[in-house]
Amino acid sequence: xxxxxxxxxxxxxxxxxxxxxxxxxxxxxxxxxxxxxxxxxxxxxxxxxxxxxxxxxxxxxxxxxxxxxxxxxxxxxxxxxxxxxxxxxxxxxxxxxxxxxxxxxxxxxxxx
Amino acid sequence: xxxxxxxxxxxxxxxxxxxxxxxxxxxxxxxxxxxxxxxxxxxxxxxxxxxxxxxxxxxxxxxxxxxxxxxxxxxxxxxxxxxxxxxxxxxxxxxxxxxxxxxxxxxxxxxx
Numbered sequence: 001x002x003x004x005x006x007x008x009x010x011x012x013x014x015x016x017x018x019x020x021x022x023x024x025x026x027x028x029x030x031x032x033x034x035x036x037x038x039x040x041x042x043x044x045x046x047x048x049x050x051x052x053x054x055x056x057x058x059x060x061x062x063x064x065x066x067x068x069x070x071x072x073x074x075x076x077x078x079x080x081x082x083x084x085x086x087x088x089x090x091x092x093x094x095x096x097x098x099x100x101x102x103x104x105x106x107x108x109x110x111x112x
Numbered sequence: 113x114x115x116x117x118x119x120x121x122x123x124x125x126x127x128x129x130x131x132x133x134x135x136x137x138x139x140x141x142x143x144x145x146x147x148x149x150x151x152x153x154x155x156x157x158x159x160x161x162x163x164x165x166x167x168x169x170x171x172x173x174x175x176x177x178x179x180x181x182x183x184x185x186x187x188x189x190x191x192x193x194x195x196x197x198x199x200x201x202x203x204x205x206x207x208x209x210x211x212x213x214x215x216x217x218x219x220x221x222x223x224x
Contacts, residue, residue, distance in 0.1 A: 043214040101203070106155050
C-alpha cells in the first residue's frame with residue numbers, strides 16, 4: 001500500500017536532548033513538509049523540501065533541523081535549542097500534477 | 113505573506129442540518145486549495161482538492177467552492193451526521209513558493 005509513515009507514534013524527550021522524528025513515503029512524491037500542531041491550534045510549517053538535497057525554512061524553523069538525502073525520507077530533528085518542543089508533529093508529502101497533499105498519522109512529542 | 117483564516121472556529125449543529133464552513137486567504141497566487149478533516153489525535157485526511165483554475169469540487173455530501181479573485185473558499189456539508197464531527201482545515205498551496213499554509217480550523221460537532 002502506498003502511503004506516508006511517521007515513527008514513532010509517541011516520543012518522550014528529556015530536556016537538553018536532541019530527538020529525531022522519522023517520515024517515510026512510498027508515493028514517489030517530490031515535496032515533503034513538516035508541521036507542528038499545538039492543542040486547539042492549526043498547523044504551523046517548520047520546514048519543507050521540494051526536491052532531494054534541498055529544503056527551505058517554514059514559519060517556525062528555529063530549534064529544528066532537517067535533511068533530505070533520499071526522495072522517500074525527510075527526518076526532523078528537534079534540537080535542545082527548541083524551548084517548547086512538546087507538540088504533535090505531522091509530516092506530509094505532495095506529488096506533481098494536481099499536487100494533492102497526504103499526511104502521516106503524526107508523532108506526539110513530550111518533554112519530561 | 114500568505115495568511116489563511118477559517119470562520120467559525122467552532123460550530124455545533126443538530127443532525128440533518130446543512131452547513132457551511134468558510135476559508136479566506138490573502139494572496140490569490142495559489143496553485144490549489146485543499147480541505148482536510150482531522151479526528152482528535154489523528155493525522156489529516158484529504159476531503160477535496162480544488163485547482164486554481166476550478167470553481168468547485170464535489171464528493172458525496174461535500175461540496176467545496178473556490179473564488180480565487182476574492183480569496184475565499186467554502187465547504188458545504190449536506191445533511192450533517194454525528195460521524196461528521198471533527199476539525200476541518202483548509203490549506204492553500206502557494207503558486208510561487210510551494211508552501212502549504214493552513215488555517216486554524218473549524219471544529220464541528222453534530223448532535224444526534
